[in-house]
Amino acid sequence: MSSTQGFVSLDALSRRDALRRIGLALTATGLGQGIDAADAAQVHQQVDEERTLQGQYKIKYFNEHEFRTLERLSELIVPADEGGPSGREGGAPEFIDLLSSQNEELAHIFSGGILWLDNASAERHGTRFVECSEEAQTGLLDSLVDAERNETGGETSWDTREYRRFSVFGVKSPSDMRQGLEFFGWSRRLIVDAYYTSPAGIKDLGFLGNSSHTEYTVPQEAIDYAFRRSPLRDA
């Protein structure tokens, strides 16, 4: 299993860069000893993490089949594209495994959810989810999204169950897929979060923060872009 390989090397690179940047910026402002100690601590931690992560990931909670299903879901929900790799390479299966190993509620949602998904898959296609064709797999996920939109109107980040209490978001046409919605919602939430908090996801978003500058500037290009697209003029 090599799902953390790309993740780690990117991580290490960006961390070293960041440390170098901070170190430079702080030296320039004449800072004392404190930061050097912090840098040192971070470097030590980094080295430790690389050591653990470079090796094969040892599954903490799920069985092999469950973990494979999470890997496949991570590839489908956050697929690789021109902006970056998949959720699997962003470390999503490991993230879900770690949290489930520490939280019975999540363990229940994911173990039960994977069994539910395999059953729904078997009813439709005669095989478990991971053994289906890609078309069959996305077909199942599409049905879950349709069911979710029927439940909530789609435009919300709220938990599905909470939304049922509000009549304006009432169920339009009940679907047998709704039993899988809690699992689907959690899968998407954790896969998305694992990907976008990974170095690859940070790069995909173009997040440039968490760094140090001697002065703060806002590029005119960005200001012009926004005002061109708005009904306003810069005050």
Added chain:
Amino acid sequence: MAETEFDVVVVGAGAGGGTMARVLSEKGIKVALLEAGPMLDPQKDYKTNKWPHDYGHRSAEDGGKAYFGTGQAYGFMTAVSGGWQLEGEPYTSAPGTEFAWFRSRVVGGRTNHYGRMSFRFSDLDFKPYSRDGIGWDWPISYDDIAPWYDRAEEYIGVTGTVEGIRSAPDGKFHEPPAPKVHERLVRAAGKKLGVPFIANRRAIITRALNDRPACHYCGQCGRGCLTASNYSASQVDIFPAMETGNLSVITDAMVREVEVDEQGLASGVVYIDKEARAEKLLRGRAVVLAASACETARLMLNSKSKHFPDGIANGSGLVGRYLMDTVGFSLRGTLPALENLPRYDTDGFGGAHLYAPWWLWDGHDRLDFPRGYHIEMGGGFRMPGPNSFGRTARAAGYGAEMKRRIRQEYGCGIGLSGRGEMIPNNQSYMDIDPDTVDRWGIPVPRFHFSFSDYEWKQARHMERTFRDLIEAAGGKVLGIGNVAREAQGIAVPGSIIHEVGTARMGDNPGSSVLNRYCQAHEVNNLFVADGASFVSNPDKNPTLTINALSWRTAEYLAEELRKGNV
């Protein structure tokens, strides 16, 4: 029982206690500073420059607590020590009351992670009753406190620009950083609607000050700042004060009561040493309470003696009364003009670079509420964390299209928050729960709280204004900014963490607890240096005024000690 003699015993190591301890110890006065939590170690406790992927749980905490609302308040990355509930230290609310009480337990207290908004109260704020006949006037005026604002700002360092707005007096400012793109959009929308957005006033330095280097714009003030480029009582007041050799910081010390001698004067404090789970006595010539408004009132009410059967210095019966928080309400929206915005670092100095001071201060005759609010703002390309993209992900479904939309909508979110003045009322107070003690055996506070129409109407004005601003910027309102906190249409009392006013100052001992120097009317050597002394709670975040008042009280106390009056 060990006894040690100090000149002054200060209870609480936050903004008020930190300022008090520094000013006194710099004068050669021997100070003991008691803190209910541990010593702060910035190297260990701050998460400066960390990434979520530095942690296996990606900042969602063990077992994904952040997803279940059981994680650290304000998120794993912040320098929060404490929270809405502390194990073994409960508080209660009267039936029908909801009150949230945020306590920090560490040297520096809440100043390690607070928002650092630093606004002076205006001349109008000190005399509200004279103006509209509602509430009470302070015994002091803006002119009395202005020199102390000057000192506090010059020492702490506060950004801003000179604007000449009466409701938002100018101060001694550091240069503020340039406004971000979304802030410029909102400022332009405000200009159209007559809502002025100006440079934010925050306790952050943009030039070096007293060995503190200038801000390096990592945007992480809430995580604690290893370079002390922002204000925290721990790094800016207490650590320097410790170097004078005149300050003893006593940590893990939960103070139970103020000891009173035969003359009815304070002789020291009794505290529980949390490590030893044993009671200890600490003596001093004067006692200063700065434990935060509700802890201070709790301590006073629990300090019963033959001289003070209803709690120390409580002859007026007003200790615990006129508890106030800030009126909070927020809306969030999305600004499509920002879709696919060219990327730049929006972190800046760790919060909004612009804010809107109360602009209708002269127009209350045309409004259906008597007091104002200011507007805070959030937005930009924020560091991803738990649930950062929940709304977009759900709207888009999954897959390549979801990924494209997350990229497109990243940084489009905008939040506007109102912070308004609450008027003190008879229904809002705290007393001591007759049935409950904490794990240190100390009776706990019981809260009673009620907003009046003044606050509800003000919150609705916020709602309309924020909707208009978002729409004028070409945006769309998505909903309430903080559903868990503001579902009722106004933030849960206490949850803005501006609780003040439980031992108010005044010239008349029958209608106030403290005099104009925050000295107890009835106990010459007992002082208060936190927000408990506040007579009103203007729409200005309270910390800067706590710093200024504490400094003023410290100078007064030092002089009284020198003269032998205390």
